[in-house]
Amino acid sequence: MRLLVLATAAITVLLLLLRQGSAARPEGLINWEPIKDLNDLLVWEVAEYAVKKHNESARTKLVLEKVAKGETAGxxxxxxxxxxxxxxxxxxxxxxxIVWNSKLFKILLLFKPIEGNM
Incomplete structure (x- = not known):
């Protein structure tokens, strides 16, 4: 129970930072580090999770083809x-x-089309 409360608080803070960053870009609020190996198994697992969760909620059938760019923040x-x-x-x-990943679970925080590529 304590872990769930802590995780909920962490996600709330992260969402607030990301929302504030939408106007001023999150790079100024969160220290993003580039992912060196976009073919890493964990990166693909996270990307596939994001597409799967989006498909479930939007009732679409998107299929992951490539992770073109990636960054992480602890x-x-x-x-x-x-x-x-x-x-x-x-x-x-x-x-x-944007996916938050802990040892216990993952949460899809954002999945949005990139303008100009739709």
């Missing part, structure tokens, strides 16, 4: 900010995904 776990390329039928589209 905050009571690891937060991943990924630029993904997905297939939507025959179309290739780009989405930004």
């Amino acid at each position: 905050f009571l776990g690891t937060t991943y900010k990924l630029t993904t390329e997905v297939k939507d039928g025959a179309d290739l589209k780009s989405y930004e995904a």
